[in-house]
Amino acid sequence: MSKEITSRAEDYSQWYNDLILKGGLADYSAVRGCMVIKPYGFSLWEKMQAALDKMFKDTGHVNAYFPLFIPKSFFGKEAAHVEGFAKECAVVTHYRLKNDEDGSIIVDPDAKLEEELIVRPTSETIIWNTYKDWVRSYRDLPLLINQWCNVVRWEMRTRLFLRTAEFLWQEGHTAHASAEEAIEETKKMLGVYATFAEEYMAMPVIRGVKTESERFAGAVDTYCIEALMQDGKALQAGTSHFLGQNFAKAFDVKFLNKENKLDYVWATSWGVSTRLVGGMVMAHSDDNGLVIPPKIAPLQVVIIPVYKGDEKKEEINTKAREMAEEIKSLGMSVKFDDSDNTRPGWKFAEYELKGVPVRLALGARDIEKDQVEVTRRDTGEKKTIGAGGIAQYVDRLLIDIQQNMFNKANAYQQEHITPANSWDEFEKLLDEKGGFILAHWDGTPETESLIKEKTKATIRCIPLDNPQADGKCILTGKPSRQRVLFARAY
């Protein structure tokens, strides 16, 4: 038992850390708040990237790349934006090192930058400063650009994948000729995120719009997808912002419209990050390790041989390689693990820890009966299947696992959306059940903030398809026209 995992019941946070570290997704680094993403974790991110990138391109977007550094003065141009990010910016002040008298390396005080550079926490400012030169007329619009990059936010408290000082993400930045078109884009990309979360990550999400106080710094409206983790806490999994003309005005991005009149362009930005990896882990995994949805699993099928002496060893190997080829030819990723330094039981546990969706075990008795043992990671169910047609069987099984994982997570989410009609009930639900709570709110930031202070619960969003119904605010008793979605969140 070299790799024991803390159970969820015992310590949920420790369980999460164990999975990330022992599952080989990431490691701590020598740099505060920054993690090393290990090959297994990175390939998971690459799977997500590939799917998302295709979806972006299918909706007309192209990729580009903007600088890591942003001149400090750019930040001052959009007031709300700078206020939101000022407290967590890394700043470059010098451009050279030198040897001190005692031989140690120091920052050369003579190499001070004329203007400090900010390591991007997000790229709106540098991008809008660039767009200014790219837009002259309505014929230049829309600009539909995305970039994959890293950003830095000097967070006080970090957690692997969920909140690191440096993280990988994509940020889309689009410019449009009308507000309507920009709003449509904002919603379209929210839809892309929701589809990706549900169809690829098997993670059901609530689509909604943020309240004023939870809004992105500089946005007119922030749309989001919110997912529910197994400990009843919510995770903001993606955001899409309608920026109005805020950045166009700040960076003076004007265009001639069809009526030959000068107007500011309308903007959106939207992003998802490596946080999704953390979300995936917390949404699906169990006390035996990771459970990865087949569509984003770096490895979908593993074949493990079970030998009895040297008897049938060659036959088993030959059959296993044949199966691997067959499975691979149907487009699945598969590994035949014939390493001889661990025994089958060890391998079973190891691949469960890694969350590989399907495991095939092949031994002498299977060869005799022309069969193979198939174990699915999501339910742990074992079946013995005829060896003929195993590739087709596994192909269908992966689809079934993907669907089952979504259904399970969806059922959990549905069970954890609870209406609360009184303050007592609200507090009790938060403490005893967790999850999303639908409650009336009087619409003021003051009440929202008071509720947060009292319970640590925030308004995750106002769901997009929210039914209108008169009621009374859960805290103040003032009139309310709809329920909003509360939860404690990551």
Place this chain on the structure above:
RNA sequence: CGGGAGGUAGUUCAGCCCGGUAGAAUACGUGGUUUGGGACCACGGGGUCGCAGGUUCGAAUCCUGUCCUCCCGACCA
């Protein structure tokens, strides 16, 4: 950034209070026996005790500083 805990072999940890030749388990290497849920025997390699100062004849151990991690809070994707 406040409160608490921690950093010693790849990993998990003991040793520290009370200074005196750096330990265990596991992992790793070799040979052998094994293999249907984390095998066993034998032998072997591996650590400037997070880093930097200080006290001392002598520091993993005492003192100061610093970096990193975890947990709980305030801030956030």
